[in-house]
Amino acid sequence: MDTVKTRVAINKYSASIIIAACLAIAVTLFSATTVYAAQQAVVKASSDVIKINKRKNIRIVYDVSRNDQAAGIGKAFYYARGLIEAYRDMGVTPKDLNISIVVRGAAAYWLLKPGAYQMQVSDIFAFNPNEKVVEELIDLGVSVEICNLTMKSKGWKPEDILPGVKRVHDGYTRVIDLQQQGYAHLVF
Numbered sequence: 001m002d003t004v005k006t007r008v009a010i011n012k013y014s015a016s017i018i019i020a021a022c023l024a025i026a027v028t029l030f031s032a033t034t035v036y037a038a039q040q041a042v043v044k045a046s047s048d049v050i051k052i053n054k055r056k057n058i059r060i061v062y063d064v065s066r067n068d069q070a071a072g073i074g075k076a077f078y079y080a081r082g083l084i085e086a087y088r089d090m091g092v093t094p095k096d097l098n099i100s101i102v103v104r105g106a107a108a109y110w111l112l113k114p115g116a117y118q119m120q121v122s123d124i125f126a127f128n129p130n131e132k133v134v135e136e137l138i139d140l141g142v143s144v145e146i147c148n149l150t151m152k153s154k155g156w157k158p159e160d161i162l163p164g165v166k167r168v169h170d171g172y173t174r175v176i177d178l179q180q181q182g183y184a185h186l187v188f
Contacts, residue, residue, distance in 0.1 A: 052090055059098045059183040063175045065105035066188060074110045076101060076188035077133045084140060094140040100178055101137070104147035104171030107188075108154065110134075111146045116160035131162060138164040147171035 060083070062076045070078040080101055084094055103111055109120045110130040117128040134144055146161060149170040158167065168174040179185050 052087075052092070055090075055092050056096050057098060058087070058092065058096060059178070059181065060100070060186060061175055061178040061183040062099070062101040062186050062188055063171070064101060064103045064107045064188045065171070067106040067109075068188065072129050073133050074103075074107060074130050076103070076107070076186075077110070077130055077137065079186075079188070080137060080142060081133060084137075084142075097141070098143075098183070099137075099141075100143040100145060100174075100183065102145045102147070102168065102171050102174050102178075104150045108146055108150040111144065111162050111165050112156065112160055113162055116156060120154075128162075134162050134165065145174065147174075 062080055064074070064076040066075075068075040080099060084097065084099070087097060088094070109117065110128070111134065112120055112128060114128060114131075118124050118126050138144055143166060144162075144164065145166045145168045147170050148167045151157075151161070151167065161167070175185065
């Protein structure tokens with residue numbers, strides 16, 4: 001009798017193992033099929049996406065005058081960084097991009113060093129959230145430029161401006177000049 005109970009228990013145990021193994025195989029096959037189908041959908045979708053043609057000497061000018069923010073920094077800086085990443089995803093390196101960000105008017109204070117920034121926003125504890133992204137953009141070869149007329153109207157001096165930022169006579173003529181050199185014009 002004990003032998004019969006043992007055989008039944010072993011058979012139930014074996015059946016459980018076999019069922020579990022079959023389920024594992026089925027899940028694996030289903031997962032592999034699902035992953036393969038998803039990969040094929042991505043390949044098909046990416047073949048439907050229009051690709052860029054120009055991959056060298058891409059020229060963009062950001063015309064920045066509005067004090068709009070995105071993710072806690074100046075919106076134009078946020079989108080410039082995103083544009084560089086988008087091109088990088090398509091195999092275009094930052095050295096193949098010629099990007100100028102011309103900042104004037106209400107947005108110009110984004111380019112101030114800490115002391116001048118604190119005076120501008122009337123908060124001695126404030127920090128310029130754009131300082132790091134400006135440095136990163138300059139390191140990537142972006143020309144970050146400030147309108148000298150805006151600086152004069154605000155009473156700022158060259159020593160008030162973040163390192164690496166270039167001064168241009170005025171924002172309008174700089175943007176027009178870059179447009180005439182074939183730069184795509186993005187307004188912020």
